[in-house]
Amino acid sequence: MISSYKRGGRRLACTALPIALSLSLSITCGISAAYADDAALPKLAVKTPLRVGFAQTESNNPWRLAETKSFKDVAAKCGWQLVLTDAGGSAAKQVSDIQSMIAQHVDLIVFPPREEKPLAPIVLQAKKAGIPVILVDRDVDQSLAKAGRDYITFIGSDFINQGQRAADWLVTATGGKAKIIELEGSTGASAANDRKKGFNDVIAKHPGMSVIASQSGDFSRDKGRQVMETLLQAHPDATAVYAHNDEMALGAIAAIKAAGKQPGKDIILVTIDGTKGGMDAIAAGELGASVQSSPFFGPLACDVAQKFAKGETIPPWVKVTDRFYDKQDIAQNMQYGY
Numbered sequence: 001m002i003s004s005y006k007r008g009g010r011r012l013a014c015t016a017l018p019i020a021l022s023l024s025l026s027i028t029c030g031i032s033a034a035y036a037d038d039a040a041l042p043k044l045a046v047k048t049p050l051r052v053g054f055a056q057t058e059s060n061n062p063w064r065l066a067e068t069k070s071f072k073d074v075a076a077k078c079g080w081q082l083v084l085t086d087a088g089g090s091a092a093k094q095v096s097d098i099q100s101m102i103a104q105h106v107d108l109i110v111f112p113p114r115e116e117k118p119l120a121p122i123v124l125q126a127k128k129a130g131i132p133v134i135l136v137d138r139d140v141d142q143s144l145a146k147a148g149r150d151y152i153t154f155i156g157s158d159f160i161n162q163g164q165r166a167a168d169w170l171v172t173a174t175g176g177k178a179k180i181i182e183l184e185g186s187t188g189a190s191a192a193n194d195r196k197k198g199f200n201d202v203i204a205k206h207p208g209m210s211v212i213a214s215q216s217g218d219f220s221r222d223k224g225r226q227v228m229e230t231l232l233q234a235h236p237d238a239t240a241v242y243a244h245n246d247e248m249a250l251g252a253i254a255a256i257k258a259a260g261k262q263p264g265k266d267i268i269l270v271t272i273d274g275t276k277g278g279m280d281a282i283a284a285g286e287l288g289a290s291v292q293s294s295p296f297f298g299p300l301a302c303d304v305a306q307k308f309a310k311g312e313t314i315p316p317w318v319k320v321t322d323r324f325y326d327k328q329d330i331a332q333n334m335q336y337g338y
Ligand code: AHR
Pocket: 061, 063, 064, 137, 138, 191, 219, 244, 245, 246, 247, 272, 273, 293
C-alpha cells in the first residue's frame, strides 16, 4: 500500500534525528530523504478506490470539455475516486490546485501542465511527497523535470509533427505561395511552442511562404476572433491563417467574414484539433484542414496507472497518433468529432 510505504519511508528516515527537532522538520527531512531528486519514482498502490487528482487547466473550449469528460467517464470503470479541479486559465491556480491535492494525500495526480516551466516544480514536489504523477496532453520543460525520472510518463501527441502536417497541407493547398497569419495557443504551453516550431520548420524551406504576423489567441475562439480582426487590419494582404487550434480558427473565420472576405477562398485556413465545430467548417468549405489532436486521455491514463502499479515498465512518452481531416475525407470521419 502506498500510504504505509510513504509513512514507513518517513519514519525510517527520521528515527535518527535528535529529539529536540520539531515534528514538522522531521517530516520534511523524512520525505526529502525518501524521495530525493535522484530517487526512484514513488510507488502506486493496487487498490480500489484509488484517489486520483485531475487538475484541469481551464474549460474554455470543446477540446478541454472532452478531455475532462474522458476522465469522468473512465473513473468508475478504473476504480478511481476523482478529485477534480479547474484552474480557470491560470498556471498559478493550477499549481495551488495540485498543492492542495498533495496536502490531501491523493494516491495519484494526473494533469495537463498549462505552461511548460511554471508547472515543473510542482511535479518535483509531488515526487518528494511520495505521490506519483502522470502528465497528459501537454508536457513540462524536460530540463526542469524529466519523464521517467520525476514523473511516470507523458501521454500525448507529437505537437511538432502536428505543426509540420498543418504546414505540409498548406504548402500543397497554396502551391507554395502564402502570406500567413499565425494564431498561437497559450503563451508558454508546450502545445503552442511545439506547434509553432513544427510549422515554421516546414515553411522555412519554401521561399514563397512567410508568416507575416503572429500573436497568441490563448486557444480561445473569442480571443482568436479579436486578434484576427486586428491583424487583418494591419495585414490586408494576408492569404492564409495557421491557427494552433480549431476554436481560434473558427474565431478567425468570423473575423474574415466581418472584413468582407471569404474564408476558404480569399484566405485559406489550416488548424489543429478535429473538434465537431472544426469538422463542420471543413464540410462547409470555410476551413481547409485540421490535424486531429485527441483529448481522450482518461482510458490511456487508467491503463498506464494500472500497469505502473503492477510494476510494469512504462516508456517516458506514451505517444498518441492523430488523424487528419480535409475536404476529401471529412464526410466519412464526422463520427470522430467531439
Ligand atoms: O494542449 C492541447 C490544446 O489545448 C488543444 O489544441 C486546445 O484546443 C487546448 O486548449
